[in-house]
Amino acid sequence: MTTPNIAFIGAGNMAFSIIGGLVKQGVDPKKIWATNIDQSSLDKLEQEFQVNTTQDNHQAIAQADVVVLSVKPQIMKDVITDLSESLKAKNPLIISIAAGIKAETLQEWVGQPMAIVRCMPNTPALLQCGASGLYKTPEVSDAQAEAAEQLMNAVGITLWVKDEDGIDAVTAVSGSGPAYYFLFMEAMQQAGEALGLDSQTAKQLTLQTALGAAKMALESSDEPSELRRKVTSPGGTTEQAINTFQQGNLESLVKEAMKAASDRSKELSKILAQ
Incomplete structure (x- = not known):
């Protein structure tokens, strides 16, 4: 898990920043997949960082050990429902940077328990100067937790909270x-x-x-x-x-x-x- 294949589902500004930080740290761009409905955003990512891009979320997940969910919270349910079978088949580590959606809710939408890390980054992450709070479900292995921490360290510092309610406190302190x-x-x-x-x-x-x-x-x-x-x-x-x-x-x-x-x-x- 030191150099996992990573798929970013919804490659907006935050994902762009994380991808940029990973590449600067020496992660092989070919281990990174990014999806977006906007082809021009994908073209920019591919030109800037030489990562793999696709508009097909299922294709990206099929390659991934780690799936980063970075779509808007309002559409997360529809996205996860569509991807549930692909996620079950691949059983990756899921990192959600969507505000306000609990790990239990994500697992319900997938349809089974999954290894999930909830992450609350903040906007200075766009400058690789962020502060992110992390929470992991019991299904997350030590190696997966390390992978999540390394991924978010690409855009700043990371700190773990003991329980999921801690993410609400992180939101109040560093998120907002x-x-x-x-x-x-x-x-x-x-x-x-x-x-x-x-x-x-x-x-x-x-x-x-x-x-x-x-x-x-x-x-x-x-x-x-x-x-x-x-x-x-x-x-x-x-x-x-x-x-x-x-x-x-x-x-x-x-x-x-x-x-x-x-x-x-x-x-x-x-x-x-x-």
């Missing part, structure tokens, strides 16, 4: 997380402009500060709370800003927002299972 930071960047840029900076200056300062802060947090042995304390001088400008955030109950608001995201993830799982 980029949008939280974009919102904060947007607010900082607007505030900078209100203080007299021109738009481009406020934007560049905001984005570079976000990049630098993230890099410091990743590379430091200190917790973010300690890093914050180190740059917050008593009676200084930073302290005044932090006090204002805390007086507005920023921490409570973040908890409330992320619980709302997790709750919605659970709701979508029930809706999509119907």
Whole structure:
């Protein structure tokens, strides 16, 4: 399973990114199959990475040890129902990157227990800078779990959760997380402009500060709370800003927002299972 044959069913932007990451890591393109109803998307993949492409999902699965389900959640049931016999015959590891669809639901649509890894990546994976949460069913072997981890490591870091409910938490933290930071960047840029900076200056300062802060947090042995304390001088400008955030109950608001995201993830799982 160190170099499995991989079929991507629904080769959209996320699949394109994963395929690109795998090829950069030295995976043989001929071990990769990709499907899409849009032939121009397949042509782009073939030209860019020299992988195998087809509009026939069954053909791709027939070649695969690992099947990556990357179609839209709303059409997943129809896709799986059509592919159920091919999946039963080949019995591959299934990796689903579709949000909101539980492993049990996928197994019901296939018609039998399967080795399934649910994955929640996030949009920075498109830049090979993603953070993905993984959950595996009991049918997944150690070798298959390693293959899933290696595959998603092609676009960032991977972390396993112990139970499937953990995927809802991952969705709230990293799946939806980029949008939280974009919102904060947007607010900082607007505030900078209100203080007299021109738009481009406020934007560049905001984005570079976000990049630098993230890099410091990743590379430091200190917790973010300690890093914050180190740059917050008593009676200084930073302290005044932090006090204002805390007086507005920023921490409570973040908890409330992320619980709302997790709750919605659970709701979508029930809706999509119907």
